[in-house]
Amino acid sequence: MKKRKARLVQGNRACAEGALAAGVRFFAGYPITPSTEIAEIMSEELPKLGGKFIQMEDEIGGMTCILGAALTGKKVLTASSGPGISLKQEAIGYAALAEIPCVIVNVQRLGPSTGGPTSTAQGDIMQARWGTHGDHPIIALCPSSVYECFTLTVTAVNYAEKYRTPVYVLLDEIIGHMREKVEFPDISELEIIDRKRPDCPPVDYLPYKIDKTLIPAMADFGTGYKWHVTGLMHDETGFPTGKPEIIDAQLKRLMNKIEKYEDEILLWEDIETDDAEILIVAYGSTARSAVEAVENLRTEGIKVGLFRPITIWPFPEKALRSKLENVKHIIVPEMNYGQLSLEVERVCKDKAPVSGLYKVNSLPLSPNEVMAKVREVL
Amino acid sequence: MKRWEFRLSGTGGQGLITAGIILAEAAVIEGKEVVQSQSYGPEARGGASKAEVIIDTKKINYPKVVIPDVLLAMSPEAAQKYGSEIKEGGTIIVDSSFIENFVNEKAKVIKIPITKLAKEEIGKTFVANIIAVSALVGLTKVVSFEALKEAVLNRIPKGTEEINIKALEIGWRWAQEKV
Amino acid sequence: MRPDLQHLFRMEKLPHIWCPGCGHGIITRAIAEAINESGIDLDKTVIVSGIGCSSRAPGYMNFDTLHTLHGRALAFATGVKLANPELNVFVITGDGDATAIGGNHFIHAARRNIDLTVILFNNNIYGMTGGQYSPLTPTGKMAATSPYGNPENNFDVAALAIAAGASFVARGTAFHDKLLVNSIKEGIKNKGFSLIEALSMCPTSYGRRNKMGSAADMIKHLKDNAVNVVTAQKLPPEKLEGKFLIGTLHYKPYREFTEEYDKLIARVQKEGK
Numbered sequence: 001m002k003k004r005k006a007r008l009v010q011g012n013r014a015c016a017e018g019a020l021a022a023g024v025r026f027f028a029g030y031p032i033t034p035s036t037e038i039a040e041i042m043s044e045e046l047p048k049l050g051g052k053f054i055q056m057e058d059e060i061g062g063m064t065c066i067l068g069a070a071l072t073g074k075k076v077l078t079a080s081s082g083p084g085i086s087l088k089q090e091a092i093g094y095a096a097l098a099e100i101p102c103v104i105v106n107v108q109r110l111g112p113s114t115g116g117p118t119s120t121a122q123g124d125i126m127q128a129r130w131g132t133h134g135d136h137p138i139i140a141l142c143p144s145s146v147y148e149c150f151t152l153t154v155t156a157v158n159y160a161e162k163y164r165t166p167v168y169v170l171l172d173e174i175i176g177h178m179r180e181k182v183e184f185p186d187i188s189e190l191e192i193i194d195r196k197r198p199d200c201p202p203v204d205y206l207p208y209k210i211d212k213t214l215i216p217a218m219a220d221f222g223t224g225y226k227w228h229v230t231g232l233m234h235d236e237t238g239f240p241t242g243k244p245e246i247i248d249a250q251l252k253r254l255m256n257k258i259e260k261y262e263d264e265i266l267l268w269e270d271i272e273t274d275d276a277e278i279l280i281v282a283y284g285s286t287a288r289s290a291v292e293a294v295e296n297l298r299t300e301g302i303k304v305g306l307f308r309p310i311t312i313w314p315f316p317e318k319a320l321r322s323k324l325e326n327v328k329h330i331i332v333p334e335m336n337y338g339q340l341s342l343e344v345e346r347v348c349k350d351k352a353p354v355s356g357l358y359k360v361n362s363l364p365l366s367p368n369e370v371m372a373k374v375r376e377v378l
Numbered sequence: 379m380k381r382w383e384f385r386l387s388g389t390g391g392q393g394l395i396t397a398g399i400i401l402a403e404a405a406v407i408e409g410k411e412v413v414q415s416q417s418y419g420p421e422a423r424g425g426a427s428k429a430e431v432i433i434d435t436k437k438i439n440y441p442k443v444v445i446p447d448v449l450l451a452m453s454p455e456a457a458q459k460y461g462s463e464i465k466e467g468g469t470i471i472v473d474s475s476f477i478e479n480f481v482n483e484k485a486k487v488i489k490i491p492i493t494k495l496a497k498e499e500i501g502k503t504f505v506a507n508i509i510a511v512s513a514l515v516g517l518t519k520v521v522s523f524e525a526l527k528e529a530v531l532n533r534i535p536k537g538t539e540e541i542n543i544k545a546l547e548i549g550w551r552w553a554q555e556k557v
Numbered sequence: 558m559r560p561d562l563q564h565l566f567r568m569e570k571l572p573h574i575w576c577p578g579c580g581h582g583i584i585t586r587a588i589a590e591a592i593n594e595s596g597i598d599l600d601k602t603v604i605v606s607g608i609g610c611s612s613r614a615p616g617y618m619n620f621d622t623l624h625t626l627h628g629r630a631l632a633f634a635t636g637v638k639l640a641n642p643e644l645n646v647f648v649i650t651g652d653g654d655a656t657a658i659g660g661n662h663f664i665h666a667a668r669r670n671i672d673l674t675v676i677l678f679n680n681n682i683y684g685m686t687g688g689q690y691s692p693l694t695p696t697g698k699m700a701a702t703s704p705y706g707n708p709e710n711n712f713d714v715a716a717l718a719i720a721a722g723a724s725f726v727a728r729g730t731a732f733h734d735k736l737l738v739n740s741i742k743e744g745i746k747n748k749g750f751s752l753i754e755a756l757s758m759c760p761t762s763y764g765r766r767n768k769m770g771s772a773a774d775m776i777k778h779l780k781d782n783a784v785n786v787v788t789a790q791k792l793p794p795e796k797l798e799g800k801f802l803i804g805t806l807h808y809k810p811y812r813e814f815t816e817e818y819d820k821l822i823a824r825v826q827k828e829g830k
Contacts, residue, residue: 008403008412026640047825052639052818057665061632064625068605068636071623072644076636094626118417178441179399179414181406221621221637222644224600228616230624239570239616285441292439367440 006183011149011176012037012079014184015105015169016045018153019077021187023194024103025051026074028065030058030084033117034173035107038079059087063104067091070100071229073197073220075157079105082115085124085131092166093132094231097254099208099216101160101195103153105169107176108284110362119362120173122284125339128168129313135251137258139265140168140313144287146180152310158193159265163257164215170312172335174285174364202226206236210249214257258314266319267310272298273323276305278374279352281320281332281344283309285364290333292367297374304374312340317347324351329377333357333365379410381434382520383443386510387460388452388473390427393507396533397450398429401511404521404529405433413441426455433520448518449485450510451477452492469517471510488517488556495548500541508545509552516553523550565589565599570617575610576684578764578772580731580757584678585614587734587755588647591741602645605634607654610685611678611757614649628659631666634673642815645745648675652693653683656712660692667721669814670749676741677714677752680759688762699766715754719807724749726807730756730779733803743805749813756783756801 009017016038019027027042029035043053052069056062059080066076080088085106095102108124110116124131128140139159141152149171156167198205198217202225209216219225232240233247241247258265272294273279282290287308297304307323309316324330330352332341341356348354357373359365384401386394395416402414416429430443445465451457452473457480464470468485475493490513496506508530515526527546534542558566566589575581592602602620606612608627615622625633630648638646655663655677666673682700683689690700690707693714697706718726725747729737737755744751758764758775769775786804789797824830 006406006409008399008406008414026636028636047818047822050822050826054635054639056632056635057661060629061635061662061665064629064632065636065639067625068623068633068638069640070636071621072637072641074640090626091629174415174441177416179402180438180441181402181410181412221603221623222601222641226600226619226621228622228624230616231626232624288439288441295439364442366442366444368444 006181008179009146009182010037010179011143011146011171012107013041014146014149014182015079015153015171016041017184018150019103019157020045020049021150021190022075022154022157023192024075024077024157025049026066026069026076027052027078028054028056028069029062029078029080030056032059032081032084034109034176035079035081035084035105038105042077059084060091063088063091066102067095067100070102071221075101075161077103077105077157079107081107082109082111082124083113085127089131093134093136095166096132096136096138097231098229099164099218099254100166101164101218102166103156103160103169104166105153105171108170108172110360116362118173120285120335120364121360122172122286122335123339123360124170125312125334125336128170135255137165137255138168138313139163139165139258139311140170141267142170142283142310142312143175144284144308145175146178147182147184148310149175150182150184154190154192155267158191161195162193162215163261164195164218165258170284172284198225207238208234208236208250210236210253214253214260262314265311265314266316268316268319269308269310270323271306271308273305273307275303275326276323277303277326277328278305278377279323279327279330280304280306280370280374281309281330281340282306282334283312283340286333286335289365289367289370293370293374296367297371302374302378309340315343315347320344320347321351324348327352330354331357331370331373331377333370333373335359335365379435381432382448382518383446384431384433384448384450384514385443385446385460385463386429386431386450387456388427388450389455392427392452393504394427394450394452395429397507397511398431400526400529400533401431401515401521402433403532404515404525405431407525407528408521410435410521411438413438415441426459428456428460448514450514452506452510453477471513471517473506473510488513490552490556495552496545499548500544502541505541505545508542509549512546512549513553516550517557562586562589562593565593565619566617567619573617574613576761578758578760578775579610580680580759580776581611581614581678583731583734584676584737584755584757585617587729587737588614588649588676588741589618590738591745594738595742595745597645597745601643602647603637604647604649605630605637606649607651607659608685609651609654609683610680611649611651612654628654628657629662630654631659631662631673631675635666635669635671638671638673639815639818642672642819646673648673650675650677652677652679652681652714653691656692656714656717664717664721667718667723667750667752670722670724670811671814672748672750674741674744674751675753677754678757679714679754680757680763682759682763684759684762688766700763701766715752715806718750718752722750722811723752723807724809724811725751725805727752727805728754728756728801728803730783730803731758732776732779733783736803740805743808747808747810748816749811
């Protein structure tokens with residue numbers, strides 16, 4: 001495979017470079033630690049490519065501005081953290097309901113509230129799923145390395161375009177700020193997906209059509225389709241409706257459109273799971289400590305493995321269950337008080353007990369702490 | 379090669395994160411595995427600053443220093459805060475321009491008047507970080523002088539090559555004298 | 558509906574949801590008339606709105622239309638315009654939408670002098686939620702949340718826009734129909750942030766609580782208290798007591814954001830900085 005020369009690259013930079021490689025040509029945002037490098041890099045790189053960058057007056061402006069830009073046909077990105085992501089929630093719900101492709105990078109920091117701007121955490125797992133009001137589908141991808149910050153941002157942009165949905169890239173401060181030696185794939189080696197656009201005449205266009213694909217074509221503003229976008233419940237034409245049977249049909253389509261494609265959306269990695277009796281489920285920077293723990297414990301002959309969900313949402317439920325044959329105990333280390341643990345427990349509790357290993361004090365979970373927990377349940 | 383863990387500590391504004399990046403980039407030039415990370419207060423200047431670099435020949439999982447092989451302390455506060463966290467038989471480099479009477483029983487303590495050298499021999503205190511990283515490499519030989527020089531020249535602003543090379547040479551010379 | 562304006566409306570979506578006597582229908586028609594007379598490309602025209610009574614207007618209009626979130630119309634519109642400066646972008650907003658929840662976007666869109674034509678339907682009240690006071694409800698007036706009279710000071714939104722950097726600011730009313738159409742046309746022509754404050758009337762939620770009579774009485778109130786800005790220059794101050802000015806209040810062409818950004822792109826691509 002043709003690769004560029006190895007470089008030392010920061011996680012946040014890798015996200016920005018991945019977005020540009022995927023075709024993102026519009027960024028709006030607001031400065032916030034520890035995500036600011038992404039905005040800085042986009043402000044420098046986008047004009048070179050004829051793209052647009054704008055620093056908005058607030059976080060809500062950053063989110064809503066990219067939605068306006070996405071409606072003109074652009075691939076769009078915003079990046080933020082903690083308080084900023086909280087402020088964006090209403091507009092993320094709008095993007096989900098109005099089905100506007102967009103990518104939100106959340107470099108997780110210690111919370112709640114102002115919390116710890118330069119401290120790492122994984123406290124936004126449930127916020128990514130349920131942060132906005134009302135039921136809605138969401139996709140959230142969680143890189144564990146600088147390399148994955150690049151590749152998964154490409155994937156996020158592709159998913160946003162393909163499924164007409166907001167997609168999160170969930171970093172944590174460690175992943176966002178650390179630098180690693182990487183060799184990113186060349187753009188020519190990447191699969192780049194563009195949203196489906198209508199091929200029918202404007203008079204026949206249904207921006208929220210219910211068909212077998214469940215994903216309607218999306219017209220660019222300014223191309224004569226003259227369609228209506230609203231955050232109100234709407235029918236196939238996009239106009240508001242109060243009819244229960246239409247609301248029901250549209251919301252079911254919305255919920256099912258991600259579920260239908262789960263087989264092509266779900267991503268995970270597993271290490272030493274074939275004979276594992278203890279399974280660690282970890283993600284983001286914490287997964288790196290888990291890998292180290294697995295490698296060390298295996299040298300002692302302890303049958304321990306790792307399952308790393310890369311798509312946190314939707315959760316790779318079937319894949320996880322398929323690894324449980326010999327598992328007697330599951331450990332979920334997280335830099336929160338047990339968010340993904342709840343999901344793991346839901347999926348696995350009939351097969352094996354689930355124990356959390358939680359740390360929320362601005363410091364990362366170390367391999368030693370993970371190993372100690374494994375020994376505790378042995 | 380074993381796994382090397384470096385902790386570069388001092389005050390915000392001393393260029394320690396840049397020094398960490400330069401060390402990491404020198405490792406990349408030599409084809410080694412490397413992870414660089416940092417912690418700092420939210421303020422750009424004056425707060426406590428800490429850069430960490432891990433260099434290995436095999437894949438690096440955990441990206442943070444567990445127990446450093448080498449500690450660089452460029453301020454009394456940093457020496458106080460991190461001075462006790464050092465591997466048995468490790469090396470602690472202290473900037474003796476600011477730090478007096480530093481002792482550690484576990485490690486070899488190397489005193490170099492880093493900032494004073496930058497000021498007196500070059501006339502620019504901002505190259506203190508380059509003197510420091512050069513001394514650190516000179517003492518450990520974790521990367522070659524050539525790789526370090528290339529990394530420095532890739533990273534610094536145009537027009538400052540001469541003083542940075544001079545800083546590299548000062549750091550290297552002091553390290554050789556201390557070995 | 559005038560036959561020459563029908564193609565600008567989604568006729569099948571009418572009649573509209575506004576109350577009898579509401580001024581919003583008149584203002585919406587004035588926008589259509591201004592667009593029609595301006596001769597702009599209808600396929601390249603986007604109308605953006607926020608939340609509230611006025612923000613329902615785009616749903617009736619035959620363009621690419623974007624009914625957004627409360628207060629956020631200008632931020633969405635900034636994205637539309639910056640992403641594709643070829644588009645003519647209109648923003649329809651209300652007094653609560655633009656100056657309370659959306660106040661930050663309002664001053665910053667004006668500051669950037671981004672080429673948007675903003676028509677602010679000012680009925681001095683939150684109509685859709687049942688008549689609560691807004692930042693444009695005059696001091697002392699009654700509202701569902703100011704049952705003892707509004708204790709707050711109100712904004713002069715035209716003065717706010719001028720201070721923030723808008724290059725064109727005008728005021729019209731639902732009564733002064735021709736003048737309103739002309740102001741919107743001037744706003745379209747201006748390459749920059751154009752605010753047209755359109756005074757409307759809300760007999761249901763505002764007039765009723767403030768004993769202003771019927772819709773006809775309210776529109777007469779607009780007629781009787783408006784003074785054209787040109788006429789006002791010749792009048793002594795005592796004659797302007799309790800009156801409001803209509804017409805072009807401010808016009809100062811100034812560097813426009815999307816044009817400046819395109820220049821920046823050209824410069825970066827050519828010189829690399």
